[in-house]
Amino acid sequence: LMVWLRRCTHYLFIVVVAVNSTLLTINAGDYIFYTDWAWTSFTVFSISQTLMLAVGATYYLTFTGVPGTATYYGLIMTVYTWVAKGAWFALGYPYDFIVTPIWLPSAMLLDLAYWATKKNKHSLILFGGVLVGMSLPLFNMVNLITVADPLETAFKYPRPTLPPYMTPIEPQVGKLYNSPVALGAGAGAVLSVTFTALGCKLNTWTYRWMAA
Numbered sequence: 001l002m003v004w005l006r007r008c009t010h011y012l013f014i015v016v017v018a019v020n021s022t023l024l025t026i027n028a029g030d031y032i033f034y035t036d037w038a039w040t041s042f043t044v045f046s047i048s049q050t051l052m053l054a055v056g057a058t059y060y061l062t063f064t065g066v067p068g069t070a071t072y073y074g075l076i077m078t079v080y081t082w083v084a085k086g087a088w089f090a091l092g093y094p095y096d097f098i099v100t101p102i103w104l105p106s107a108m109l110l111d112l113a114y115w116a117t118k119k120n121k122h123s124l125i126l127f128g129g130v131l132v133g134m135s136l137p138l139f140n141m142v143n144l145i146t147v148a149d150p151l152e153t154a155f156k157y158p159r160p161t162l163p164p165y166m167t168p169i170e171p172q173v174g175k176l177y178n179s180p181v182a183l184g185a186g187a188g189a190v191l192s193v194t195f196t197a198l199g200c201k202l203n204t205w206t207y208r209w210m211a212a
Contacts, residue, residue, distance in 0.1 A: 013206060014060055018073060021052035022080040029085070029099035031144060039180040042144070045101075046137040046184030047191060053077065053103050054132050054192050057110055058124065058199025063206065067115035074107030097147055102139040106132045110196075121200055129196035133188025141181045 028045040031038050056077075057070035081100050088098045109131040110124070117123035 009206070010063060014063075014073075017056045017059060018076045019080065021056045022077050022084070025049050025052050025077070025101060026081060026084050029081070029101045029140075029143075032097070032099065032147060042137075042141070042180040043184045043187070046140060046180070047187055049101050049103065049140070050106075050133050050136050050188045050192050051195050053106060053136065054110070054129060054195035055199040055202065057107050057132075058128070058196045059202045059206075061110065061114055062121060062124070062200050062203045065119060067111045067119075070107045070110040070114070071104060074103040077103050099143060099147060102143045103136070105139050106136045109135055125193060125196045125200060129193035130189045132196070133190070133192030134185045136188060137181045137184030 025045075025048060028049050031042045031045060053074060057073040060073045061067070061070040063069075078100065085098050085100050089095065110128040113128035113131055114120075114124045117127065
């Protein structure tokens with residue numbers, strides 16, 4: 001019975017964590033809608049994405065103890081987000097304007113850190129966390145710069161269904177950040193260690209709850 005309970009709870013938790021991670025980051029690829037504060041929102045979203053990926057993927061990875069599951073978790077988030085981003089396409093935006101955050105390479109680095117250190121949890125937290133935090137803003141900026149004429153597209157396809165804070169407006173000259181990638185990666189490298197540790201602790205709490 002306990003084995004059955006553990007397995008069911010495991011899969012239930014994975015679905016809940018993955019779905020909620022995706023829901024909390026569903027607009028994280030829509031930097032370009034915030035044209036007035038695009039780089040600022042990019043930095044903030046980079047940290048939020050790092051949080052949800054690092055916590056969920058680490059939890060899943062340490063729960064199973066099998067390198068590769070972090071990548072699988074990233075894939076789940078990616079597919080969920082692709083489906084959700086279909087809403088923008090349904091509103092009339094072209095495919096090359098819809099940005100889906102890139103989580104997979106960072107999740108692969110998390111797996112690599114776990115595997116290369118022979119499943120050492122502390123190394124996973126330190127090395128994996130830093131790698132995720134530093135890599136995610138980089139990959140997402142590459143993702144973002146592939147959008148064709150984002151400002152022109154944003155003005156070309158305004159939708160009255162969009163809430164006011166997402167309506168494209170005329171951009172201002174440099175707000176706060178000269179390098180959103182550097183700031184996002186710098187903050188992420190520090191914060192992701194804490195995020196990864198939280199994922200490990202969540203695993204411990206889950207086991208204790210199931211064993212009670």
